[in-house]
Amino acid sequence: MTIAADASTLRNEIATRLVNARTRTEGLTECVDDADLIRQHSPLMSPLVWDLAHVANQEELWLLRGVGGREPMHPEIDPLYDAFEHPRADRPSLPLLPPQQARGYAREVRGRVLDLLDRVSFTTGPLVESGFVFGMIAQHEQQHDETMLATHQLRKGGQVLSAAPPDPAPADVLGLRAEVLVPGGTFTMGTSAEPWALDNERPGHLVDVPAFYLDTTPVTNAAYAEFISDGGYQEQRLWSPAGWQYRQKANLTAPLFWERGGSGQWLRRRFGVTEPVPPAEPVMHVCWYEADAYARWAGRRLPSEAEWEKAARFDPASGRSRRYPWGDADPSPAHANLGQRHLQPAQAGSYPMGAAPSGARQLIGDVWEWTASDFLPYPGFVAYPYREYSEVFFGPDYKVLRGGAFSADAVACRGTFRNWDFPIRRQIFAGFRTARDAELA
Numbered sequence: 001m002t003i004a005a006d007a008s009t010l011r012n013e014i015a016t017r018l019v020n021a022r023t024r025t026e027g028l029t030e031c032v033d034d035a036d037l038i039r040q041h042s043p044l045m046s047p048l049v050w051d052l053a054h055v056a057n058q059e060e061l062w063l064l065r066g067v068g069g070r071e072p073m074h075p076e077i078d079p080l081y082d083a084f085e086h087p088r089a090d091r092p093s094l095p096l097l098p099p100q101q102a103r104g105y106a107r108e109v110r111g112r113v114l115d116l117l118d119r120v121s122f123t124t125g126p127l128v129e130s131g132f133v134f135g136m137i138a139q140h141e142q143q144h145d146e147t148m149l150a151t152h153q154l155r156k157g158g159q160v161l162s163a164a165p166p167d168p169a170p171a172d173v174l175g176l177r178a179e180v181l182v183p184g185g186t187f188t189m190g191t192s193a194e195p196w197a198l199d200n201e202r203p204g205h206l207v208d209v210p211a212f213y214l215d216t217t218p219v220t221n222a223a224y225a226e227f228i229s230d231g232g233y234q235e236q237r238l239w240s241p242a243g244w245q246y247r248q249k250a251n252l253t254a255p256l257f258w259e260r261g262g263s264g265q266w267l268r269r270r271f272g273v274t275e276p277v278p279p280a281e282p283v284m285h286v287c288w289y290e291a292d293a294y295a296r297w298a299g300r301r302l303p304s305e306a307e308w309e310k311a312a313r314f315d316p317a318s319g320r321s322r323r324y325p326w327g328d329a330d331p332s333p334a335h336a337n338l339g340q341r342h343l344q345p346a347q348a349g350s351y352p353m354g355a356a357p358s359g360a361r362q363l364i365g366d367v368w369e370w371t372a373s374d375f376l377p378y379p380g381f382v383a384y385p386y387r388e389y390s391e392v393f394f395g396p397d398y399k400v401l402r403g404g405a406f407s408a409d410a411v412a413c414r415g416t417f418r419n420w421d422f423p424i425r426r427q428i429f430a431g432f433r434t435a436r437d438a439e440l441a
């Protein structure tokens with residue numbers, strides 16, 4: 001986000017971001033009853049009531065104690081909500097705050113934070129400079145809102161989230177080329193200037209990326225269904241060795257939440273509603289191994305993280321990297337499908353106003369995009385404000401996802417933003433697009 005220079009505007013912006021996050025948290029936790037809040041809907045996810053109090057506990061730790069110097073409100077609950085102390089699968093067996101108390105705790109913390117915000121000067125060190133730690137907490141809550149939305153997707157039972165209208169289809173999709181050319185040369189990857197960027201996005205550094213072609217849009221359900229009907233899940237040669245092993249072990253045959261209908265057509269369940277798979281939407285709920293196999297089937301490959309970011313940010317006309325594909329302006333509803341406005345990705349080719357200089361569309365919003373790359377530090381990386389934010393995850397175990405999805409909020413999504421997950425994960429709102437080297441043209 002664009003950060004205001006004067007303190008009172010910055011205060012208002014921070015308050016707005018915190019309130020937006022809380023409104024969403026409330027919407028995602030008030031639409032189910034207490035039993036549903038306490039229940040674990042999948043061993044991959046926390047009970048929703050854990051997320052609720054964890055968000056408040058992190059806010060208390062970083063803002064009330066860290067910035068405000070206050071004493072802990074309930075020190076005995078800190079270990080329960082420490083994500084590193086208890087894996088998700090164990091959280092339902094903890095003596096968690098019941099829904100009523102969790103809501104009360106979150107309200108009390110937030111009230112005190114808004115009081116603190118009125119008095120903070122933003123000049124007492126890097127943690128508060130430009131409101132960084134307030135931004136970190138707003139992003140943290142929005143990230144949990146996305147996780148909670150994934151819990152809703154995994155939840156069995158009928159529809160509880162209010163239906164959101166889909167995006168209108170764009171007029172010019174049929175005229176779009178299948179791929180765009182991103183010219184070769186160096187560009188600035190990452191950032192040293194974005195005030196609320198997290199440690200793993202820093203510092204900005206030059207990377208040389210040879211010319212390559214990238215899909216104009218994310219891969220669609222229709223294209224992915226062709227991969228399935230062409231025997232993609234049966235052809236070992238299309239899969240990496242680890243991917244084939246996992247495909248066998250987990251018996252993967254289609255994206256998560258897909259099933260065959262009576263007449264053989266593909267159906268999928270989304271937020272409690274079963275419907276025919278919409279062919280023009282980006283495919284979602286595929287793991288990295290499936291994305292990698294599809295790309296090989298298509299005679300292509302996944303883009304590297306550097307390629308993805310160059311396609312999303314590099315402006316050949318000015319030679320500089322933009323904050324977003326469309327420029328430096330914060331995302332508006334005309335640019336990208338973010339913020340759980342639609343509760344589904346828009347058709348591939350939507351959001352012409354959000355196009356990158358290369359012509360690629362929907363790089364921000366709609367679906368997270370798997371890249372070929374492992375999650376690694378940039379040259380000059382410094383862990384901040386704590387090692388467990390990013391540093392402990394660096395290495396070959398995690399693959400990078402880029403671009404944010406309809407489920408992600410603009411405060412936690414930018415051209416430099418890096419997400420990461422295990423290559424087997426399918427419950428996240430992730431799809432992908434493919435690439436090829438330009439010299440093979």
Ligand SMILES: [Fe+2]
Nearest residue numbers: 054083140144
């Ligand atoms: Fe968290």
